[in-house]
Amino acid sequence: MISKQSLIVAKWEFLRFFKWKQQLISYLLMMAVMAAVALWSYFTDESREVYRIAVPAEFSISNTEQFQFQRPSIALSEQLAQLKAGESWHGVVTLSTATADKQTVVLHTLASKKWQQQLETELNSYFSQQYAAKLQLTPAQLAELQQPITLEFSYLDENFKGKDTPEKMIALGVLILLFIGLSTAFGQVLLSITGEKQQRVTEQLYAIVTPQQWMDGKVLGHSLSAMKAMITSALVMLLVFIVVSVVVRDNGVNLSWVNWGVLAWLVPFALLGVLLSACFMGAIAASIDDPNTSGKGAVMMITWLPMLFTYLVIDSPTGTAMTVLSWLPLTSFAAMPVKMAMVELPWWQPLLSLLLLLVAVWWMRRLAGRIFLRGMQMYGKEPSWGQIVGWALSNKAE
Amino acid sequence: MQLIVTAISKDYGDIAAVRQVSFQINSGDIFALLGPNGAGKSSIIRMLVGMTRPDSGSILVSHQHEHYDHVPRRLLGYLPEDRGLYPDKSIEKNLLYLAQLHGLSKQKALQEMAHWLEVFELTDRRQEDLKQLSKGNQQKVQLIAAVLHQPALVILDEPFSGLDPINQEKVVGFLKALKARGMTVILSAHQMAMVEKLADHMLLMAQGKAILAGTLADIQQQAGPQRQMVLSCAGPVTAEQLQQWLPELEIELLNSNRFALKLTATQSVSGTLKQLVNQLELTQVEMQTADLHQLYLMAMAQHQLREQA
Numbered sequence: 001m002i003s004k005q006s007l008i009v010a011k012w013e014f015l016r017f018f019k020w021k022q023q024l025i026s027y028l029l030m031m032a033v034m035a036a037v038a039l040w041s042y043f044t045d046e047s048r049e050v051y052r053i054a055v056p057a058e059f060s061i062s063n064t065e066q067f068q069f070q071r072p073s074i075a076l077s078e079q080l081a082q083l084k085a086g087e088s089w090h091g092v093v094t095l096s097t098a099t100a101d102k103q104t105v106v107l108h109t110l111a112s113k114k115w116q117q118q119l120e121t122e123l124n125s126y127f128s129q130q131y132a133a134k135l136q137l138t139p140a141q142l143a144e145l146q147q148p149i150t151l152e153f154s155y156l157d158e159n160f161k162g163k164d165t166p167e168k169m170i171a172l173g174v175l176i177l178l179f180i181g182l183s184t185a186f187g188q189v190l191l192s193i194t195g196e197k198q199q200r201v202t203e204q205l206y207a208i209v210t211p212q213q214w215m216d217g218k219v220l221g222h223s224l225s226a227m228k229a230m231i232t233s234a235l236v237m238l239l240v241f242i243v244v245s246v247v248v249r250d251n252g253v254n255l256s257w258v259n260w261g262v263l264a265w266l267v268p269f270a271l272l273g274v275l276l277s278a279c280f281m282g283a284i285a286a287s288i289d290d291p292n293t294s295g296k297g298a299v300m301m302i303t304w305l306p307m308l309f310t311y312l313v314i315d316s317p318t319g320t321a322m323t324v325l326s327w328l329p330l331t332s333f334a335a336m337p338v339k340m341a342m343v344e345l346p347w348w349q350p351l352l353s354l355l356l357l358l359v360a361v362w363w364m365r366r367l368a369g370r371i372f373l374r375g376m377q378m379y380g381k382e383p384s385w386g387q388i389v390g391w392a393l394s395n396k397a398e
Numbered sequence: 399m400q401l402i403v404t405a406i407s408k409d410y411g412d413i414a415a416v417r418q419v420s421f422q423i424n425s426g427d428i429f430a431l432l433g434p435n436g437a438g439k440s441s442i443i444r445m446l447v448g449m450t451r452p453d454s455g456s457i458l459v460s461h462q463h464e465h466y467d468h469v470p471r472r473l474l475g476y477l478p479e480d481r482g483l484y485p486d487k488s489i490e491k492n493l494l495y496l497a498q499l500h501g502l503s504k505q506k507a508l509q510e511m512a513h514w515l516e517v518f519e520l521t522d523r524r525q526e527d528l529k530q531l532s533k534g535n536q537q538k539v540q541l542i543a544a545v546l547h548q549p550a551l552v553i554l555d556e557p558f559s560g561l562d563p564i565n566q567e568k569v570v571g572f573l574k575a576l577k578a579r580g581m582t583v584i585l586s587a588h589q590m591a592m593v594e595k596l597a598d599h600m601l602l603m604a605q606g607k608a609i610l611a612g613t614l615a616d617i618q619q620q621a622g623p624q625r626q627m628v629l630s631c632a633g634p635v636t637a638e639q640l641q642q643w644l645p646e647l648e649i650e651l652l653n654s655n656r657f658a659l660k661l662t663a664t665q666s667v668s669g670t671l672k673q674l675v676n677q678l679e680l681t682q683v684e685m686q687t688a689d690l691h692q693l694y695l696m697a698m699a700q701h702q703l704r705e706q707a
Binding site for chain 2: 016
């Protein structure tokens with residue numbers, strides 16, 4: 001199915017953009033940045049400190065683990081002077097009466113800090129209790145008043161797994177990974193094919209391998225690069241999750257929310273999707289004579305549309321739009337894994353979708369090979385869109 | 399390998415790139431395609447390679463009792479006119495890649511590479527990136543890339559371009575080595591002195607047409623017996639005097655006592671000398687035949703005159 005020459009071209013293309021040292025350095029840098037963020041949040045964690053707050057003498061607020069409330073007998077101006085000098089207090093609370101029936105609490109501090117939000121919660125709670133006492137409410141009545149209502153969603157479609165669930169997060173992750181993969185392929189395919197044309201390697205290669213072998217090798221090599229980018233990005237995402245869970249949140253690693261079945265299906269869909277897109281990009285790049293003057297390069301971005309369309313309908317995974325996208329071979333590589341992450345599907349649906357996608361990849365690679373050959377025979381002239389469509393519809397391979 | 403090309407023509411839109419060109423190349427020959435830019439040499443080469451097909455006419459390639467309508471890739475070594483390799487890769491990586499695409503094992507490729515790098519004195523630079531080499535050295539790497547897999551036929555489009563005279567001589571030696579290995583070579587070139595040393599057969603083209611073909615001797619004969627007599631005399635002589643004594647001859651005064659006379663088929667050496675001995679004391683007489691460069695220029699001039707007529 002794929003010739004030895006194509007595999008040699010694929011290996012060459014894959015390794016051409018694979019720089020061990022740079023790759024390693026970028027991973028180390030990424031890990032260093034993550035470690036720095038984790039250490040920074042650990043050492044700047046304000047919740048572990050105790051803050052002293054000066055409050056008016058009539059405040060009966062109780063101390064908490066984080067806040068010690070003190071009632072100094074000195075004048076406010078002196079309290080503020082000590083606050084400014086960094087002595088005695090982290091904050092000074094005063095009361096001002098703006099209107100006859102409304103009091104405003106003022107917190108004097110040196111600058112805005114995260115702990116002040118926690119203090120605001122404590123003060124709110126204190127004043128709620130004060131108002132409740134004034135209204136002669138019992139603590140139970142107050143608790144009932146403060147109890148928010150709970151709105152539960154009940155979905156009648158038994159296959160739907162729910163919104164804003166880990167499944168949706170996985171679906172979004174799938175789209176992000178595909179976007180990363182296709183962006184990698186986009187840059188490499190354009191650079192590789194037009195670069196070879198400009199470096200005058202193409203005609204020499206034509207005398208050695210057929211246009212189809214050459215295009216197959218290119219597409220495979222860059223698709224593998226894209227898959228590598230997706231896998232490493234997924235690993236980095238996982239690493240971030242682990243670091244956040246263990247270091248920042250101080251929890252253990254819990255991966256029970258990961259749907260491994262969907263991830264297993266994602267691999268063939270992603271591979272075929274990237275191959276399909278790389279074939280399309282290869283076809284367009286092969287029709288470009290000079291990337292500096294050609295406007296055709298932007299057309300390669302069409303390959304990002306499947307992810308965009310899928311994102312737009314992600315909240316309706318059982319809707320008509322998602323169903324169409326998940327069957328259409330040009331979009332199914334993005335839509336079907338997302339749909340699978342959010343609803344239960346019978347096994348034959350992803351399988352059939354995958355087979356249709358495979359046929360599309362086969363057709364697209366033949367098209368890319370034809371366009372490369374015909375484009376090369378034009379010697380310095382760029383084919384028109386009409387010519388490209390004509391070649392796409394013709395069946396002549398070489 | 400034998401090639402028989404019969405009346406091939408190729409148009410690109412309104413431009414007739416090749417018109418009714420025929421020639422034959424025998425196994426082990428060095429065949430030169432000559433002609434000015436735009437004569438149709440590269441168009442013929444691209445048809446032989448199979449990149450394009452002739453609009454009419456036929457190409458018959460015969461090798462070991464097999465016949466093809468263009469040169470099969472596995473039998474072909476090709477140096478295109480528009481050429482280049484991967485500048486950010488080393489000589490060795492570039493050559494290994496192309497050799498492996500040709501089907502060579504790594505070991506065999508390294509062995510062949512070592513031989514040709516030695517020939518071109520590039521052994522010590524094999525790990526250098528191509529972009530670090532001079533244009534001439536890059537050209538040598540391209541030549542090596544075309545022959546590493548020992549093809550039956552090597553097609554070299556302008557192999558001498560961009561090379562200094564010393565390296566041009568090296569390429570002549572390289573081409574002779576290919577011939578000695580039994581390879582058939584087709585080359586296009588403008589460097590007539592190089593072609594004259596190498597080519598068994600040649601085809602001179604202009605505006606897509608073949609205007610002269612054959613061995614150097616055949617071409618000299620087709621162009622007409624062009625002879626030149628260079629004479630030296632004891633005393634000074636002027637162009638006016640010579641024109642007066644020999645009104646029917648084309649004369650070129652080389653210096654005050656040395657001049658050249660171009661003889662046509664009807665003008666004899668002895669008759670010309672008889673006309674001169676009474677006028678001058680001749681000290682040296684030298685006969686020259688037209689070289690390929692002169693024949694080329696003359697043939698092109700004649701072709702232009704015919705086209706204008």
